[in-house]
Amino acid sequence: xxxxxxxxxxxxxxxxxxxxxxxxxxxxxxxxxxxxxxxxxxxxxxxxxxxxxxxxxxxxxxxxxxxxxxxxxxxxxxxxxxxxxxxxxxxxxxxxxxxxxxxxxxxxxxxxxxxxxxxxxxxxxxxxxxxxxxxxxxxxxxxxxxxxxxxxxxxxxxxxxxxxxxxxxxxxxxxxxxxxxxxxxxxxxxxxxxxxxxxxxxxxxxxxxxxx
Amino acid sequence: xxxxxxxxxxxxxxxxxxxxxxxxxxxxxxxxxxxxxxxxxxxxxxxxxxxxxxxxxxxxxxxxxxxxxxxxxxxxxxxxxxxxxxxxxxxxxxxxxxxxxxxxxxxxxxxxxxxxxxxxxxxxxxxxxxxxxxxxxxxxxxxxxxxxxxxxxxxxxxxxxxxxxxxxxxxxxxxxxxxxxxxxxxxxxxxxxxxxxxxxxxxxxxxxxxxx
Numbered sequence: 001x002x003x004x005x006x007x008x009x010x011x012x013x014x015x016x017x018x019x020x021x022x023x024x025x026x027x028x029x030x031x032x033x034x035x036x037x038x039x040x041x042x043x044x045x046x047x048x049x050x051x052x053x054x055x056x057x058x059x060x061x062x063x064x065x066x067x068x069x070x071x072x073x074x075x076x077x078x079x080x081x082x083x084x085x086x087x088x089x090x091x092x093x094x095x096x097x098x099x100x101x102x103x104x105x106x107x108x109x110x111x112x113x114x115x116x117x118x119x120x121x122x123x124x125x126x127x128x129x130x131x132x133x134x135x136x137x138x139x140x141x142x143x144x145x146x147x148x149x150x151x152x153x154x155x156x157x158x159x160x161x162x163x164x165x166x167x168x169x170x171x172x173x174x175x176x177x178x179x180x181x182x183x184x185x186x187x188x189x190x191x192x193x194x195x196x197x198x199x200x201x202x203x204x205x206x207x208x209x210x211x212x
Numbered sequence: 213x214x215x216x217x218x219x220x221x222x223x224x225x226x227x228x229x230x231x232x233x234x235x236x237x238x239x240x241x242x243x244x245x246x247x248x249x250x251x252x253x254x255x256x257x258x259x260x261x262x263x264x265x266x267x268x269x270x271x272x273x274x275x276x277x278x279x280x281x282x283x284x285x286x287x288x289x290x291x292x293x294x295x296x297x298x299x300x301x302x303x304x305x306x307x308x309x310x311x312x313x314x315x316x317x318x319x320x321x322x323x324x325x326x327x328x329x330x331x332x333x334x335x336x337x338x339x340x341x342x343x344x345x346x347x348x349x350x351x352x353x354x355x356x357x358x359x360x361x362x363x364x365x366x367x368x369x370x371x372x373x374x375x376x377x378x379x380x381x382x383x384x385x386x387x388x389x390x391x392x393x394x395x396x397x398x399x400x401x402x403x404x405x406x407x408x409x410x411x412x413x414x415x416x417x418x419x420x421x422x423x424x
Contacts (some may be wrong), residue, residue, distance in 0.1 A: 047338065050338075050341065050342075052342060053335070053338045053339050053342050053344070055297070055298055057269050057270060058269060058270040058271065058272040058273065059270065059273075059275075060270040061270065061271075061273045061275070061288065061291070063271075063273070063291075073292055073293070074292070074293060075290065075291075075292065076273065076288065076290070076291040076292065076293070077289060077290065078287065078288070078289065079273070079275075079287075079288040079291055080285055080286070080287065080288065081285070081286060081288070085267070086267055090302060090303075091302075091309070092309035092311070092339055092342045092343065092344035093342065094342070094343060095308070095309065095342065095343025095344065096307070096309065096343075097303070097304035097307065097308065097309040097310075097344075098309075099304070123265070126259065126262075126265045127265050127304055129262065130262075130264060130265050130304045130305065130306070130307065131304065131306060131307025131308075132265070132304035132307065132309075
């Protein structure tokens with residue numbers, strides 16, 4: 001006998017389940033959406049409400065060949081993905097520069113640091129030194145839990161790894177050092193309030209310029 | 213008789229001059245470099261000196277087809293350029309969010325507003341409302357003159373155009389409302405000091421976080 005949920009959540013027949021997809025079949029409203037999509041949705045919401053201006057940067061691509069058909073748009077016929085030299089998202093909130101990288105992990109116990117490039121860590125350090133607000137957003141997909149880890153904590157764990165220590169950040173360490181964000185309906189990932197306890201300087205909106 | 217300059221500037225023989233290149237033959241150290249290259253060089257200098265963290269965003273590209281040869285890097289075989297929804301450059305300086313668009317014009321008398329997209333103006337407005345520092349960098353290539361025009365002034369001229377007025381910003385208007393940057397040797401375009409008179413709030417470095 002099978003159970004059908006009365007709450008509008010999509011029912012998945014056991015016959016459609018495959019071993020590798022079992023966990024994803026526990027349905028949540030935001031299941032199936034990538035963390036990047038969730039953040040893009042949240043940023044679109046923030047922009048539409050005048051709350052913040054934060055965008056995902058385009059993926060860097062090395063264009064090698066472009067074909068220009070007459071009276072049509074240029075077609076790129078050969079190009080390659082390049083390694084990003086910075087983080088994925090940046091923008092401005094309450095006058096503060098916001099900069100973060102977003103990563104998912106299927107692990108239920110820790111976040112592997114190999115998911116982060118060294119140049120992204122370097123970039124977040126440069127941003128922090130310059131007075132910007134830099135952090136990591138991590139989604140534990142199998143747990144449906146989201147954390148904001150400030151750069152300082154990431155740096156500490158990164159240095160631990162470089163000193164020969166563990167190559168990951170444990171869930172318990174996230175629970176201790178990070179802000180947890182609870183997914184909601186709209187926006188799915190209201191992450192900006194989670195920044196305030198980590199970076200108290202953003203607590204107050206900055207003053208607008210007089211001539212605006 | 214020809215004159216050879218003793219100051220290290222490259223001497224260009226009159227015989228090498230062509231009609232269309234006459235102006236470019238008055239040699240300056242930065243001649244031939246695009247404004248984008250000059251800004252990238254300056255940003256690399258700022259980064260290396262710990263002065264600011266400002267990067268050009270990658271060009272947004274819509275990837276349609278990717279080929280994955282065995283044991284080689286993925287090759288993008290069909291893609292298209294997309295219209296950027298934001299400006300070209302952004303980053304952080306002294307804790308302040310910096311956001312700008314860079315444009316060249318060959319005109320010696322005015323900067324045509326058709327060089328700017330409406331969504332870029334919208335973006336700069338959103339940034340300004342959010343407390344960020346938004347401006348336009350314009351290079352009059354035939355004059356070898358560079359200006360930083362704050363968003364407020366751009367908006368004023370943009371509104372004038374929308375109201376049926378002139379579709380450009382005159383050189384005299386730049387001289388009045390913008391900061392002029394004088395090209396130098398290293399970095400070629402030291403544009404950050406030019407921001408201070410326009411945005412007095414960046415005059416003082418912000419305090420670092422205590423825990424760094």
